[in-house]
Amino acid sequence: MLTQQNLNDRTGELVLLERLIDVLNAVFDAHGVCAATAQLIATHTGTSTIVSISDPVGKHNDVWICDGEGRMKQDRWGANEVFLEQIYQSESVGFYEKDQAPTRELLRSELWQIAQESIMVVPLPFPVNAGQITLPGMLCLVDPGIDCQVQPDNLSLLASQLTVFLDRALLRQRSAQQEVEFGIISDISHSLTSTLNLEEIISQVTDAVRRVLGAESLTIGLTDPSGTEIVFVEALMGPAFRHMPPVSFKIGQGIAGWVALHGEPAIVNNAYEDLRFSTKVDRDTGFLTNSVLCVPLKIEQRVIGVMEAINKANGNFDENDSRVLQAISGPLAVAIENALLHAQALAEKRRVETIFSSMSEGLLTCHRDGSISTANGALLALLGIDGGDIGDQKASEIIQTHPTGFAEFFEQVLEGEQDFPQFACDVRQGNNDSVPVLISGATIDQGKGEVDELIFVFSDLRQVREVERMRDDFFHNIVHELRTPLATILMYARLLREGKAINDPPKANRFLGVIERESDRLQKMVRQMLQLAKLEAGIIEGKDELASLNSVFEQVLPPLADRASQKGIAFEYNIQPDLPPVSGSVENIYMIIKNLIENAVIFTPSGSVTVDAQLDQDVVKINVTDEGIGIPKEAIPNLFRRFYRAQTAVERGIAGTGLGLYMVKEGLESYGGSIEVESQEGKGTKFTVLLPIASTQLLQEHTD
CATH class of the missing domain: 3.30.565.10 (Histidine kinase-like ATPase, C-terminal domain)
Structure with missing residues (x-):
C-alpha cells in the first residue's frame, strides 16, 4: 500500500524526469547535455551529481560536477582513473560505500576524493547494449541521503533518457562534421578543376585536409617515371627534411610502398608496432611518427602515388578519416595526372618551339586552306622580312618562287601522292634578289583521318652552291697544278730521249734537275691530297709521338x-x-x-x-x-x-x-x-x- 511519502517521492521522480526531458530537448551538444543533466539532478535532489564521458580514444574523461546548490565545475580526469574503469565495465546501477573501498583505490581515485560516505552510480550508455554511439561514461550521485528522491530504480531510468539525448547530440555532431567534411571535399574538388599547376593543386589540398583530419602533417608521394619508387613532394615534408635528399620508398617498402603496391588504404595507429613501417626517415630526421593514414592515388586501376596523413593530433585515425581521405584522393589523382600531362605538353611545346626557332633552315606551317600558322626567324630572314607577323596570310602571296609558283607545290604536298615531295627553286626576297632553295613538304595528321596542317622546310642552297663553286675551282686548280709539272717533265724527258744533251753533260744534268724538281712538286701535291684524305677520315697521326x-x-x-x-x-x-x-x-x-x-x-x-x-x-x-x-x-x-x-x-x-x-x-x-x-x-x-x-x-x- 502506497503511503503519502511514497506518493510524493514518485511524483517528484516523474517531475524530475519530465524536467530533464524538457530541458534536454533544447540541447544538441554532448557536453551541454552532460552539464545540463548534472545541474538539473543536483538542484532537484539537493545532492551533488557527477556526469562523465570519455574521449573517443580513451585518453581522458570529461567530467561535470554540480553540488546541491547548483554550483558547476568542469574537470578532466586521466584515463588511469581505476574506479571509473570499474564503473564503465559494470552493467547496472551500483551503490558503493567509501569505507568498503580498497586503500589503493581511495588514494588514486578522483571520485573518492569528492565523496564522503558513498556514491550511487550507473554506467553510460544505459542499458549497456543500447548501442555504440554514446561514449563510455557515468551518471553518479555523491553521498545520497535516505530521503533522496532518486533511487537505484529510477536512476537507471534517468540514465536511459540521458543516453538517448547523448546519442542524438553525438549523431548531430557527427552529421555536422560530415557536412563540414563534405563541404571541404566539394570545395577541394571544385578548386582542383580550376588549375593545371601541380604546386597550386597540392597547396589547395594539403592545409584543408590536414585540418579536417586533425593531422600533424599531410604528404603526397608520386610514382617516379620508372614506376619503381614513390617520391614524396619535397615542399610538403617540413623543416626537418629541408636539407635532406628527397624522401622515397621502393614500391612495396614502408607503409606508403605497401599502399602503392596493393592499391588499398592503410590505417596504422601505432607505427612502431606495424611490420610495414620503415623507421629510416624518423632516424635520419629525429621526427617521431606515431600514427599513419595512407590512401592510394589512383587513375582507374593505375596507382600514380599515395596521400599520407601523419600523427592525428587528438585520438586515432578511423574508418571515417579513411573515407574522407579516399573521397579526396580520387579528384586529386585526376588533377595531378592532368597537371603532369599539362606540364609534359608544355615542355614538349617549348621543346618544339625551341627547335623551330633555333633551326638554321626556314620552317613554315600552314593550314590546309593555305594560310600561314607559324614561321620561324630563319624563314623570315630568308624572305628578307624584317620583323612583323605573317600569320594567317596566304603562303602563296608571301612566298614568291620561280620558275613555278609555291601554290602548285602546296597542292602537290596536300594531295600526298609522293612520300617526300621536294621543290628546287629560287625564292624572291624583299629587295627582289633571288635565293636558291630546296623546299621539302609534309602533311600533319592530328589523328582525325584528314590533313590539318602542312609543314615546309626551306634549305638555303647558297652555301651549297658556294661549296660547289669552290670544289670546281679546286679541281680546276689541281688540273692546272698537275698539268704544268707534267708538261715540263714530259718535255725534258723527250729532249733527253731525242739526244739533245747526249754530248753535253752539263745540259743533261740541267734537264734532269728540272725533271727532279717538277717530280718533287708533284709528290708534294700527292702528299697533300693524302693528308687531306686522312683528316677527312678523322685519322690523327702521331698523337702519341x-x-x-x-x-x-x-x-x-x-x-x-x-x-x-x-x-x-x-x-x-x-x-x-x-x-x-x-x-x-x-x-x-x-x-x-x-x-x-x-x-x-x-x-x-x-x-x-x-x-x-x-x-x-x-x-x-x-x-x-x-x-x-x-x-x-x-x-x-x-x-x-x-x-x-x-x-x-x-x-x-x-x-x-x-x-x-x-x-x-x-x-x-x-x-x-x-x-x-x-x-x-x-x-x-x-x-x-x-x-x-x-x-x-x-x-x-x-x-x-
Whole structure:
C-alpha cells in the first residue's frame, strides 16, 4: 500500500524526469547535455551529481560536477582513473560505500576524493547494449541521503533518457562534421578543376585536409617515371627534411610502398608496432611518427602515388578519416595526372618551339586552306622580312618562287601522292634578289583521318652552291697544278730521249734537275691530297709521338729564308733554343709550320716576314707576321674553310688549292692546338699558333 511519502517521492521522480526531458530537448551538444543533466539532478535532489564521458580514444574523461546548490565545475580526469574503469565495465546501477573501498583505490581515485560516505552510480550508455554511439561514461550521485528522491530504480531510468539525448547530440555532431567534411571535399574538388599547376593543386589540398583530419602533417608521394619508387613532394615534408635528399620508398617498402603496391588504404595507429613501417626517415630526421593514414592515388586501376596523413593530433585515425581521405584522393589523382600531362605538353611545346626557332633552315606551317600558322626567324630572314607577323596570310602571296609558283607545290604536298615531295627553286626576297632553295613538304595528321596542317622546310642552297663553286675551282686548280709539272717533265724527258744533251753533260744534268724538281712538286701535291684524305677520315697521326720544334724549325727556315732572299724581302726569325717537345708527328708539325711561313713569303711582294716561337706557360706560341697584301675583312671568317681562296689571291694570279690553311687548322686542333689570324688588307697579316707542350705522362712513356 502506497503511503503519502511514497506518493510524493514518485511524483517528484516523474517531475524530475519530465524536467530533464524538457530541458534536454533544447540541447544538441554532448557536453551541454552532460552539464545540463548534472545541474538539473543536483538542484532537484539537493545532492551533488557527477556526469562523465570519455574521449573517443580513451585518453581522458570529461567530467561535470554540480553540488546541491547548483554550483558547476568542469574537470578532466586521466584515463588511469581505476574506479571509473570499474564503473564503465559494470552493467547496472551500483551503490558503493567509501569505507568498503580498497586503500589503493581511495588514494588514486578522483571520485573518492569528492565523496564522503558513498556514491550511487550507473554506467553510460544505459542499458549497456543500447548501442555504440554514446561514449563510455557515468551518471553518479555523491553521498545520497535516505530521503533522496532518486533511487537505484529510477536512476537507471534517468540514465536511459540521458543516453538517448547523448546519442542524438553525438549523431548531430557527427552529421555536422560530415557536412563540414563534405563541404571541404566539394570545395577541394571544385578548386582542383580550376588549375593545371601541380604546386597550386597540392597547396589547395594539403592545409584543408590536414585540418579536417586533425593531422600533424599531410604528404603526397608520386610514382617516379620508372614506376619503381614513390617520391614524396619535397615542399610538403617540413623543416626537418629541408636539407635532406628527397624522401622515397621502393614500391612495396614502408607503409606508403605497401599502399602503392596493393592499391588499398592503410590505417596504422601505432607505427612502431606495424611490420610495414620503415623507421629510416624518423632516424635520419629525429621526427617521431606515431600514427599513419595512407590512401592510394589512383587513375582507374593505375596507382600514380599515395596521400599520407601523419600523427592525428587528438585520438586515432578511423574508418571515417579513411573515407574522407579516399573521397579526396580520387579528384586529386585526376588533377595531378592532368597537371603532369599539362606540364609534359608544355615542355614538349617549348621543346618544339625551341627547335623551330633555333633551326638554321626556314620552317613554315600552314593550314590546309593555305594560310600561314607559324614561321620561324630563319624563314623570315630568308624572305628578307624584317620583323612583323605573317600569320594567317596566304603562303602563296608571301612566298614568291620561280620558275613555278609555291601554290602548285602546296597542292602537290596536300594531295600526298609522293612520300617526300621536294621543290628546287629560287625564292624572291624583299629587295627582289633571288635565293636558291630546296623546299621539302609534309602533311600533319592530328589523328582525325584528314590533313590539318602542312609543314615546309626551306634549305638555303647558297652555301651549297658556294661549296660547289669552290670544289670546281679546286679541281680546276689541281688540273692546272698537275698539268704544268707534267708538261715540263714530259718535255725534258723527250729532249733527253731525242739526244739533245747526249754530248753535253752539263745540259743533261740541267734537264734532269728540272725533271727532279717538277717530280718533287708533284709528290708534294700527292702528299697533300693524302693528308687531306686522312683528316677527312678523322685519322690523327702521331698523337702519341713527340715532336721537337727546334728540329722542325732547323729544317723549315733555311730554304724559306733563301726564297725570301731571292724575292728581295727581309726574313727574320727568333726561335727560343730550348723549346719543350710537343705531341704530334714531326711530318704534320713540319707541314703546319712550313705552310704558314711559305704563305707569308708567297703573299708578301715586298717588305718583311718575321717568325717568332717562345714558350708561354704550358704552350708554345708561334707568331708568323708578314707585311704582304693582307686579307680582306669579309674573307677572314671563311679563311680556314676547305677549298676557300680569298679573292685577292685569285685576282693576283697566285696559285693554290684552297686546302693549306684548312689542313693547318684541322691538324692543330687534332693535337689540341689553335690558330688565330689578324690582318689588314694592304698592310699585312699575323698568324698566331698555340701548341700545348707534351704531357708528363707522354714524356715518361717515351723515356721508358
